[in-house]
Amino acid sequence: MDARADSKLGFRPLYQQVREEITRHLASGRWQPGTMLPSEQELARELGVSQGTVRKALDAMTAERILVRRQGRGTFVAEYEESRILFQFFRLYPDSGERLFPVSKVLDVRSAAPSEEEREALELEPKAEVWRISRLRYHGSELIMREILSLPVAQFVDLGELEEIPNNVYRLYSQRWGITITRISEKLKAVAAGEADLAELGCAIGAPLLEIRRVAFDLNKRPVEYRRSRCLTDSMHYASDLS
Amino acid sequence: MDARADSKLGFRPLYQQVREEITRHLASGRWQPGTMLPSEQELARELGVSQGTVRKALDAMTAERILVRRQGRGTFVAEYEESRILFQFFRLYPDSGERLFPVSKVLDVRSAAPSEEEREALELEPKAEVWRISRLRYHGSELIMREILSLPVAQFVDLGELEEIPNNVYRLYSQRWGITITRISEKLKAVAAGEADLAELGCAIGAPLLEIRRVAFDLNKRPVEYRRSRCLTDSMHYASDLS
DNA sequence: AAGTGGTCTAGACCACCGG
DNA sequence: CGGTGGTCTAGACCACTTC
Numbered sequence A, B: 001m002d003a004r005a006d007s008k009l010g011f012r013p014l015y016q017q018v019r020e021e022i023t024r025h026l027a028s029g030r031w032q033p034g035t036m037l038p039s040e041q042e043l044a045r046e047l048g049v050s051q052g053t054v055r056k057a058l059d060a061m062t063a064e065r066i067l068v069r070r071q072g073r074g075t076f077v078a079e080y081e082e083s084r085i086l087f088q089f090f091r092l093y094p095d096s097g098e099r100l101f102p103v104s105k106v107l108d109v110r111s112a113a114p115s116e117e118e119r120e121a122l123e124l125e126p127k128a129e130v131w132r133i134s135r136l137r138y139h140g141s142e143l144i145m146r147e148i149l150s151l152p153v154a155q156f157v158d159l160g161e162l163e164e165i166p167n168n169v170y171r172l173y174s175q176r177w178g179i180t181i182t183r184i185s186e187k188l189k190a191v192a193a194g195e196a197d198l199a200e201l202g203c204a205i206g207a208p209l210l211e212i213r214r215v216a217f218d219l220n221k222r223p224v225e226y227r228r229s230r231c232l233t234d235s236m237h238y239a240s241d242l243s
Numbered sequence C: 001a002a003g004t005g006g007t008c009t010a011g012a013c014c015a016c017c018g019g
Numbered sequence D: 001c002g003g004t005g006g007t008c009t010a011g012a013c014c015a016c017t018t019c
Helices: A014-028 A040-047 A051-063 A082-089 A116-122 A169-177 A195-201 B014-028 B040-047 B051-063 B082-089 B116-122 B169-177 B195-201
Strands: A067-070 A074-077 A092-094 A103-112 A130-139 A142-152 A181-192 A208-218 A223-231 A236-242 B067-070 B074-077 B092-094 B103-112 B130-139 B142-152 B181-192 B208-218 B223-231 B236-242
Touching: A014 A040, A014 A051, A040 A051, A051 A067, A116 A142, A116 A208, A116 A223, A142 A195, A169 A181, A169 A223, A181 A223, A181 B181, A208 B208, A236 B236, B014 B040, B014 B051, B040 B051, B051 B067, B116 B142, B116 B208, B116 B223, B142 B195, B169 B181, B181 B223
Parallel strands: none
Antiparallel strands: A067 A074, A092 A236, A103 A130, A130 A142, A142 A223, A181 A208, A181 B208, A181 B236, A208 A223, A208 B181, A236 B181, B067 B074, B092 B236, B103 B130, B130 B142, B142 B223, B181 B208, B208 B223
């Protein structure tokens, strides 16, 4: 690994290059979620840099929750266990405090030509298609939201042939297509319930709902999932911590 | 600075202790927002640790935006410029994209006995009092929200005697009372507009509003501001990025 | 040129985990 | 016990800013 490509222009730190090299291995599937990486010493030898440089790269990826480090055991590729999804990606909490991973009930799965909104969010080619998964979600027995997930057909091949869409879709993306979600961007609005909300959520027309539009990005920072959710927030809230 | 207080129990890394020492200097007012800290070498000498250890502490505080580092110039105590507030603490964006620091119009300032909600959020003593600041906020000429700020009288002495409450209150907290806001926790719900919303926002009764309940924390992680906002989100949205 | 933070190295030792 | 990550050190050199 070159220490310096050029002295002034386009200078990129070594640990960044190490980071990219590791990311390539992750994206190629050489290191699957749950597996242990080689030790710092070993990686340093392999890449021809010092252990401290490898450490800096690993620390950065740990901060972004792509890796998990456990003292005395090793460095692992992060998995999509329920608890991680719950704490990292799911921001809806019951007011009472106790948390559950919400259960899903799939209503419909089909492919279609994308709307303008979907095309823009997913940065799709003109003639690309999308899958649309429509589902309801429950917190225990209480219905809390309805949502529609949009996924590019090109990346999620044969999704329509699945017998069942599991509750934890990010684990599915990872296991079946090798797609790793690392970042999420959400936009929230308060909206009035319409006909469709009445039909699926059973709330009154005009009732206030929290609408969440989510775009999820993979390891290469490309958008791979677009999701529109409408939530009943009588006994739930969306938590956001800024620091 | 002791390298090791005890070998097994209550072990705390040196860089954590350095961090706490620096935080104490910030809280004491020795280093005001905007001032430059001593160089890494100098701090290392002062504290009797290596430069690398000081660096690790400074890096952590930079990640939390308490400090700002500028290569070739020095390390500075972060200030509350409009731009920082806008990007770090204010998550309401116009759908169109361009951003402005919202203008405020104060309606009322008075002290009162806290409600149960305020007492809990601010962790107040039984007989403590709070200031309540009621204001409207505009994005350009467009009214976007109404909010009530609650502040402990004990910490914000003589707030009632101010001639004017400025737009950027976090800078005021810092300059007048030496209170530094470092973290914010928000809870969001969709609610239906009531009588008060009709009167102040001019929206119809029952119209959907985004309600934000914010608690702001100081350097010592103590809650110092509680804020309830109700926002019109027809042409605005709340942005949340998770990674 | 002098001073700052940023990167990189090499090596020592500590805390933690598992067999 | 051996292996892993976590901390700490000392020193070299690079990049950026200011004078």
